[in-house]
Amino acid sequence: xxxxxxxxxxxxxxxxxxxxxxxxxxxxxxxxxxxxxxxxxxxxxxxxxxxxxxxxxxxxxxxxxxxxxxxxxxxxxxxxxxxxxxxxxxxxxxxxxxxxxxxxxxxxxxxxxxxxxxxxxxxxxxxxxxxxxxxxxxxxxxxxxxxxxxxxxxxxxxxxxxxxxxxxxxxxxxxxxxxxxxxxxxxxxxxxxxxxxxxxxxxxxxxxxxxxxxxxxxxxxxxxxxxxxxxxxxxxxxxxxxxxxxxxxxxxxxxxxxxx
Ligand code: 13P
Numbered sequence: 001x002x003x004x005x006x007x008x009x010x011x012x013x014x015x016x017x018x019x020x021x022x023x024x025x026x027x028x029x030x031x032x033x034x035x036x037x038x039x040x041x042x043x044x045x046x047x048x049x050x051x052x053x054x055x056x057x058x059x060x061x062x063x064x065x066x067x068x069x070x071x072x073x074x075x076x077x078x079x080x081x082x083x084x085x086x087x088x089x090x091x092x093x094x095x096x097x098x099x100x101x102x103x104x105x106x107x108x109x110x111x112x113x114x115x116x117x118x119x120x121x122x123x124x125x126x127x128x129x130x131x132x133x134x135x136x137x138x139x140x141x142x143x144x145x146x147x148x149x150x151x152x153x154x155x156x157x158x159x160x161x162x163x164x165x166x167x168x169x170x171x172x173x174x175x176x177x178x179x180x181x182x183x184x185x186x187x188x189x190x191x192x193x194x195x196x197x198x199x200x201x202x203x204x205x206x207x208x209x210x211x212x213x214x215x216x217x218x219x220x221x222x223x224x225x226x227x228x229x230x231x232x233x234x235x236x237x238x239x240x241x242x243x244x245x246x247x248x249x250x251x252x253x254x255x256x257x258x259x260x
Contacts, residue, residue: 005230008237019046025240051087062090106149171212216245
């Protein structure tokens with residue numbers, strides 16, 4: 001069984017001082033949880049301080065982005081080696097905000113995924129359709145292309161190190177979450193694609209998270225679905241109480257719901 005994974009994407013929120021106070025709340029809130037992997041992804045500027053504040057806790061650290069090269073003349077960019085040095089184990093790649101506002105292509109994301117794996121970082125690769133693409137019934141096709149291209153040329157061993165996140169763009173920051181059935185439809189489809197490409201053994205090992213307006217009160221119904229293995233949480237990860245409640249609800253539901 002895939003143990004639930006809940007990752008908080010803090011986006012461009014929290015100064016270092018604010019980050020430290022949030023981490024303190026999260027550490028205290030989740031310290032008894034054993035059957036859920038918890039990851040927080042603060043902005044780059046807070047990574048170092050947060051890594052130190054997480055020492056001795058089971059909460060993992062992730063970055064929100066990285067450049068595919070290890071070093072070079074890329075003003076303003078951060079390399080995999082740099083985030084690794086700060087203690088990151090995870091890195092979010094291909095978030096729709098990166099695709100939309102910074103023009104990131106599947107090809108560029110694919111280069112990042114390969115470098116992340118090379119440097120033993122676990123990439124959380126985001127895919128998802130816009131509202132227009134959903135309404136015009138192209139959503140399966142759009143996500144298939146994102147999966148095919150952003151994960152191109154990965155071996156079975158490589159793909160087993162990747163975490164996927166289905167984040168429908170229309171559900172991000174809108175309060176309009178996908179229904180558990182919509183999430184399951186897409187996520188079971190993604191698993192079928194992985195199955196066709198890499199075989200059942202590998203496909204069953206890959207975590208597929210859902211992201212988009214996840215809140216404490218919708219977490220249990222989402223994670224009860226067989227192919228929803230956790231969540232990538234934006235807004236609700238910025239408060240210790242709501243993030244903790246999401247983690248606790250996911251951990252509880254995975255014991256009572258999926259195990260049966
Ligand atoms: P919200 O939870 O704020 O909708 O954001 C989701 C997201 O983009 C996580 O990466």
